[in-house]
Amino acid sequence: MNLSDFLHSLINLNTDELSDILSYFDKKVYEKNTILINEGEISHNLYFVENGMGRSYYLKKDGKEVTQWFFGSGKFMASADSFFQQTPSLYYLETLEKSVIYSISKVNLDHLFSKYHQMEQLGRLVSIEMLTKVVHKLNAIQFQTAKERYQYMLEEFPNISTRVPLGYIASYLGMTQETLSRIRR
Amino acid sequence: MNLSDFLHSLINLNTDELSDILSYFDKKVYEKNTILINEGEISHNLYFVENGMGRSYYLKKDGKEVTQWFFGSGKFMASADSFFQQTPSLYYLETLEKSVIYSISKVNLDHLFSKYHQMEQLGRLVSIEMLTKVVHKLNAIQFQTAKERYQYMLEEFPNISTRVPLGYIASYLGMTQETLSRIRR
DNA sequence: CTATTCCTTTGACATAAATCAAAAACCAAC
DNA sequence: GTTGGTTTTTGATTTATGTCAAAGGAATAG
Numbered sequence: 001m002n003l004s005d006f007l008h009s010l011i012n013l014n015t016d017e018l019s020d021i022l023s024y025f026d027k028k029v030y031e032k033n034t035i036l037i038n039e040g041e042i043s044h045n046l047y048f049v050e051n052g053m054g055r056s057y058y059l060k061k062d063g064k065e066v067t068q069w070f071f072g073s074g075k076f077m078a079s080a081d082s083f084f085q086q087t088p089s090l091y092y093l094e095t096l097e098k099s100v101i102y103s104i105s106k107v108n109l110d111h112l113f114s115k116y117h118q119m120e121q122l123g124r125l126v127s128i129e130m131l132t133k134v135v136h137k138l139n140a141i142q143f144q145t146a147k148e149r150y151q152y153m154l155e156e157f158p159n160i161s162t163r164v165p166l167g168y169i170a171s172y173l174g175m176t177q178e179t180l181s182r183i184r185r
Numbered sequence: 186m187n188l189s190d191f192l193h194s195l196i197n198l199n200t201d202e203l204s205d206i207l208s209y210f211d212k213k214v215y216e217k218n219t220i221l222i223n224e225g226e227i228s229h230n231l232y233f234v235e236n237g238m239g240r241s242y243y244l245k246k247d248g249k250e251v252t253q254w255f256f257g258s259g260k261f262m263a264s265a266d267s268f269f270q271q272t273p274s275l276y277y278l279e280t281l282e283k284s285v286i287y288s289i290s291k292v293n294l295d296h297l298f299s300k301y302h303q304m305e306q307l308g309r310l311v312s313i314e315m316l317t318k319v320v321h322k323l324n325a326i327q328f329q330t331a332k333e334r335y336q337y338m339l340e341e342f343p344n345i346s347t348r349v350p351l352g353y354i355a356s357y358l359g360m361t362q363e364t365l366s367r368i369r370r
Numbered sequence: 371c372t373a374t375t376c377c378t379t380t381g382a383c384a385t386a387a388a389t390c391a392a393a394a395a396c397c398a399a400c
Numbered sequence: 401g402t403t404g405g406t407t408t409t410t411g412a413t414t415t416a417t418g419t420c421a422a423a424g425g426a427a428t429a430g
Contacts, residue, residue, distance in 0.1 A: 058328060066328055080320060084313050090324070113306070120305040121298070127312035132266045134319045139275070141326055142359045143243060143251055146417080166378065174327045176418060181379055331387075351408065364387060366409055 001074035002050050003027075003102050010125055011118040021112060021119065025102040030095045036077075037093040043082040045103040049073055052099020053163060056091040057171075067172040070096075070157055070164070076126055077101070096164055141174050146183055149173045186259035187235050188287050195310050196303040206297060206304065210287040215280045221262075222278040228267040230288040234258055237284020238348060241276040242356075252357040255281075255342055255349070261311055262286070281349055326359050331368050334358045 003025060007013060013021070025048070030036070037043045039059060047054070054071040056079055068091055071077035082089035083106060095101070104112075112119040133156070140152040153160070153173055161169065170180040189207060192198060198206070210233070215221070222228045224244060232239070239256040241264055253276055256262035267274035268291060280286070289297075297304040318341070325337040338345070338358055346354060355365040 058324070060328065068324075068327075080313075081317050085317065113309070117302040117305060120302060120309055124298070124305055124309040124312055127309055127316055128265075128269050131312055131316045131319060132270065134316060134323060135265060138319060138323050138326070139243070139253075141323070142253075143245065165376085177378075178380085178419085179417060182417095185379085350406090361388060362408075363389085363410085367387095370409085 003048050006048070006074055007122065011122050013118060017116065017118075021116070024108040024112060025104045027100065027102050030099050030101055032095060032098050034095045035092060036095070037079050037082070037089050037091070039090065039092050040088050041082075042086055043079045043089050043093075044105055045078075046083055046106070046109060047071075047077040047093075048102040048104075049075055049077050050100040050102060052101070053096045054094060054099060054101075055096055055164070055168065056093050057168075058091050065168075065171060067168045070160060070168075070172065072157065072160075076130075080130070096168075146173075146175055146179060149175070150180065150183055188233050191233070191259055192307065196307050198303060202301065202303075206301070209293040209297060210289045212285065212287050215284050215286055217280060217283050219280045220277060221280070222264050222267070222274050222276070224275065224277050225273050226267075227271055228264045228274050228278075229290055230263075231268055231291070231294060232256075232262040232278075233287040233289075234260055234262055235285040235287060237286070238281045239279060239284060239286075240281055240349070240353065241278050242353075243276050250353075250356060252353045255345060255353075255357065257342065257345075261315075265315070281353075331358070331360055331364055334360070335365065335368055 004018060004022060007018065007021065027050070030052075036045075036047065036054070049071050051073050053073075054077050056068045056071075056077075058066045058068055060066060077093065078084075079089040079091045079093055081087060082091075086106065109123075113123055114120075136152070136156070140149045144152065150173065153169060166180060167177040170177040173180065188210060189203060192203065192206065212235070215237075221230075221232065221239070234256050236258050238258075239262050241253045241256075241262075243251045243253055245251060262278065263269075264274040264276045264278055266272060267276075271291065294308075298308055299305075321337070321341070325334045329337065335358065338354060351365060352362040355362040358365065
């Protein structure tokens with residue numbers, strides 16, 4: 001899904017407003033496994049995935065990667081706390097496939113928020129959607145057994161299992177690759 | 186913290202705007218252990234805790250309560266998905282102490298969002314803050330050991346351990362009361 | 371088509387946390 | 401203070417999941 005359609009689906013904009021807003025975004029193709037943010041950096045950009053797939057992940061002291069989130073087509077992608085609070089990122093952000101991605105700087109986004117009431121509305125709607133999804137995941141991890149968690153995953157990210165390594169999914173669900181492998185059987 | 190101060194701390198409002206906004210809120214005192222929303226109901230109100238303490242909790246099939254969130258003074262309190270998406274709530278919402286609480290209906294809140302750009306901004310800021318906090322908890326539960334999780338808890342909700350039963354805190358952290366008791370030792 | 375690398379599954383064993391049960395500590399009302 | 405009820409701690413045992421190690425499959429590049 002492209003950015004323009006996405007914006008239209010959530011807020012009302014006339015042609016001039018839309019093209020003004022789009023002019024602040026930068027569209028670019030990234031190769032597979034491109035790092036967009038390193039841990040410790042302050043994230044200055046918000047991304048929108050038009051096509052492809054990304055993930056955020058955390059590196060534990062023992063060197064193990066833990067996937068925190070997957071970002072598919074038609075979703076905003078960010079190290080949320082770092083971008084919004086301008087604090088050092090706890091996560092890495094990377095592409096998992098060759099991806100078409102829009103980006104916008106914090107400064108420009110804030111400018112759009114104050115310029116257009118509808119953009120502010122968009123920001124609110126998108127934040128709430130992310131919040132709902134994170135709560136949903138939290139519930140899965142906190143209340144449910146390993147099996148149910150895998151079910152949740154299939155609903156939230158259909159067909160993901162064919163696109164990313166099993167280990168990424170396992171760590172996203174808070175279990176080891178071996179456990180997930182046994183569950184699927 | 187009262188609502189008026191809270192609003193001022195996040196957005197700019199003149200006296201007229203402020204009093205108009207406040208007029209949509211309803212201030213009330215609730216006794217300890219008052220249920221504000223039952224599981225299965227669609228939540229029509231958003232709450233703001235001026236004073237006191239609330240929590241949301243989930244009831245598992247085996248009848249065990251799992252605390253999902255605590256809401257202290259100066260925080261908005263809601264069954265987020267139910268209120269914002271107008272879907273049946275997965276949680277119960279209750280007061281844990283005698284509390285002074287403001288409430289506003291979804292209809293009135295939406296009205297304020299469209300009437301005032303700043304209210305839309307407030308909605309965005311509050312949503313992002315909630316998102317950040319939920320992500321923080323998710324990290325604690327997903328990445329950290331039981332001990333570290335308890336540490337996170339003390340940071341996020343200082344002095345909570347003197348105000349609510351241990352079992353509530355344990356389930357919030359995704360562990361049993363016995364485990365938490367052993368950890369604290 | 372073959373070789374190298376990466377990814378997934380399987381097995382044996384270790385461990386953190388859950389469960390069940392009871393005792394101890396704490397608190398409130400009388 | 402004594403009583404009754406609630407909350408917290410402690411102990412013994414079970415269980416789910418993690419860890420380590422190796423084998424089996426699948427994918428990619430040359």
